[in-house]
Amino acid sequence: MNRPYPRATSTRDTASNTTTTRLDCAKQIVTTMVSDLMLESSANEVCVLVLKTRETSHHKLAAAGCDLDEEQMDASVPFPNLTDLTNHGVTKPSADLLRKIQNVQSVSEQEASALRGDVCDGLILAADALYERTHGKKYQRQIVILTDAEHDIVVEDSQTLLVVDALRAMDCRLQVVGFDFLLSASYEQPMEASSLSLNTNAPKPAKTEPDTVSTKRLKKSTDYDSSETEDEDGFATCTQKTELDRNDPGQILYSTKEDREQLLSSLAEKTGGDVMAVSTLRQILQVDKGRSLKKAxxxxxxxxxxxxxxxxxxxxxxxSKETTLGMKKTAVIGTNKSDTYSTAGNDKAEMDDVRNVYMFVDPDHKDDVVEPQETIKAVRYGSDLIPMSSYDYEGLKSSANYIxxxxxxxxxxxxxxxxxxxxxxxxxxxxxxxxxxxxxxxxxxxxxxxxxxxxxxxxxxxxxxxxxxxxxxxxxxxxxxxxxxxxxxxxxxxxxxxxxx
The missing domain is CATH 2.40.290.10 (Ku70; Chain: A; Domain 2)
Incomplete structure (x- = not known):
């Protein structure tokens, strides 16, 4: 993500010809997406994961009871080298989250190659956070991956397919924003369940569109060197074997950029998502500018x-006209009026929402309070009030059969x-x-x-x-x-x- 994109094309003034990297573009895209969600509705929630970080910080660490100390990190730590900027999974975005996104820094290419926490690990962790927050609830779910696919990806075959099944069950689309990818693709419907498998022997993206991907399963050879295998249909597949294949035959290594692009395109196809190939600043800035509206x-x-x-x-x-979010009244009980408080709470103050409490009195006897269950709604007709039961009132407003x-x-x-x-x-x-x-x-x-x-x-x-x-x-x-x-x-x-x- 450190590859620069030139901002200016003129060579007359080299001093002002500043550059921006892929990471800068990714941060701008994520900031725009999160800001739009904040403006659209206060009920929207997000989770921002950063891949291949030196530290490990996400919601699964607390659940597993692991220490955050990097020096003591061992194999028992789930999803290492992944950082959740919210640190609480899927939650409501805030201005502090936008600041954290802008402060993200990338590691060197050599260090990134040695770190874990690849795209598949991030996808599994994102799906887990999405499931924990939205299971059994009505949400519009989507996972967006921004990557340049420059580093190796190790895939746990069965585990990744389980995650794909979970995303399909949650009706969650996968959108891939690929920096310098060869081809874009859009899939309106998820792939049929009978065709689900991780394909790596599909034709290369330079020769075919992603929607014509073959779904043949990769066959793994028994040695560690580059070898050529042949499946039951006679398709030849070139596979690069590494030491990790000896330890776990269910793992697959994607060592070339073309294979990694094909893998991400295949995952998007299985969930009915899309792949956006961006290679210029103009294309990058157009990401998320025009949203596709569903039929509903x-x-x-x-x-x-x-x-x-x-x-x-x-x-x-x-x-549509966008409006700013309204202010929410909060009652604060504290000792010092000069203290500032946030909605997350404060140790020195007790906070609670402001609620309106109405009391009804008898017009003939001002001292007699009428209980809510003793009142009834009425509709004004001229100078008279016509009492109506709740059933009649709802029927008057009902428009279930109205077109x-x-x-x-x-x-x-x-x-x-x-x-x-x-x-x-x-x-x-x-x-x-x-x-x-x-x-x-x-x-x-x-x-x-x-x-x-x-x-x-x-x-x-x-x-x-x-x-x-x-x-x-x-x-x-x-x-x-x-x-x-x-x-x-x-x-x-x-x-x-x-x-x-």
Whole structure:
């Protein structure tokens, strides 16, 4: 990870031609990912592992009861030369974690070759931390590996396959960001369970795409030198044997960069993940900038084009406004008001969340307190209050069987709608899995584009909600010659427009 990337291409000013290393790029990517998770939701949690470190510090050490002293480290220490920056497994990110990421320093290439804690060890430890924190809970899980695959990888065959099975059971995708990898690949679905095996005799990445990887199992020879074996189908495999093969026949050594890239691509394929090959600063900076949205984020709605023509479509919000996290009130009981306290607690102070407690009194007898179980909810109707039970109140709000719809009212010229009247955010409409809906939306979008027209429509998002007035515009995309999808933008009512004097 010490290989530099030049920031400037001009040789006129060599003094300002500073460089950045692969590790600097990796730290920038991780910092961006963690920062985005912190801004998206306060419920997001992360675990950041650093491979091939001099020290060993992670959540499994405390569970195993091992000493952290490096001089006394022996074979009983689980996952040596791995450092968990949170030191507690998967937990909520903080500003202190971002500072730790920026302070990460790499060891020399010679020292890194002698240290343990390779990519597979990190993957196993990350999967273990993910399982301990999210087992039996509803989480969106993902493991991201940033590596240059420059060092040997020793794989415990059966153990790695167990980890892959666990990731598949948790619906956890594996994303590999490979510095100077040869090829990128994306796998929409995990590999079938019947095809799971670690493959090392697949064609090299320079000759084939990773999604055409063979799944033949490596056969190990009995000597220690480089040898050639042949499997039951007649595929020749060149294997470099080392002393570790004599001790454990279940271990496989990946000693070339091509084999290591192929291994990571195979692991990503088994979990339905992807491999991103980055070799320039521009590509590195684009990592995690555009997120692929899953099908579940596209809302099902009905598109009512005309009486009797109703199509099931999906709407997707194309642009969201990010907001900063709100402040949380905390009650602190301490002896010194000048002390500062953190949410993690303080030895000198007792901390607790601030809670609101409501008390109800009888309007005719101010001194009589009404217990919560003696109250009932009511809905205001004019000047009266209509009491309703909890069952009736929930039924009034229920929208389980309600399907949002978008109904076209008519068409107008594009020039009749000024730009100042367009209100965001935009929603994209697609036909999803219905070929009939895709054809109808594509035909409508192409017609609106050719005639320079806009469809005026109303959008009912919720049951009992106010209709949203908007327009359907053809969505221009660079991969299509003509518009193939529609875009919905809200429009104001006539009374909402203000005239400039």
């Amino acid at each position: 984020t596209k809302r099902k709605i009905e598109l009512r084009i005309a009486p009797g023509i109703v199509l099931p479509v999906r709407s997707l919000k194309m642009l 949002p719809y978008l109904e076209i009212l008519g068409y107008t010229s594009r020039a009749a709608i000024p730009l100042v009247a367009l209100i965001g955010p935009p929603y994209a409409l697609s036909g999803s899995d219905s070929r009939k809906a895709c054809a109808a939306i594509s035909a409508l979008a192409k017609s609106l584009e050719q005639l320079d027209r806009v469809a005026i429509c109303t959008y009912m998002k919720t049951k009992g909600g106010d209709p949203i007035l908007g327009g359907l515009f053809p969505l221009s995309e660079p991969q299509f010659k003509h518009a193939a999808r529609l875009m919905f933008l809200q429009l104001p009512f006539a009374g909402d427009m203000k005239q400039l004097g």
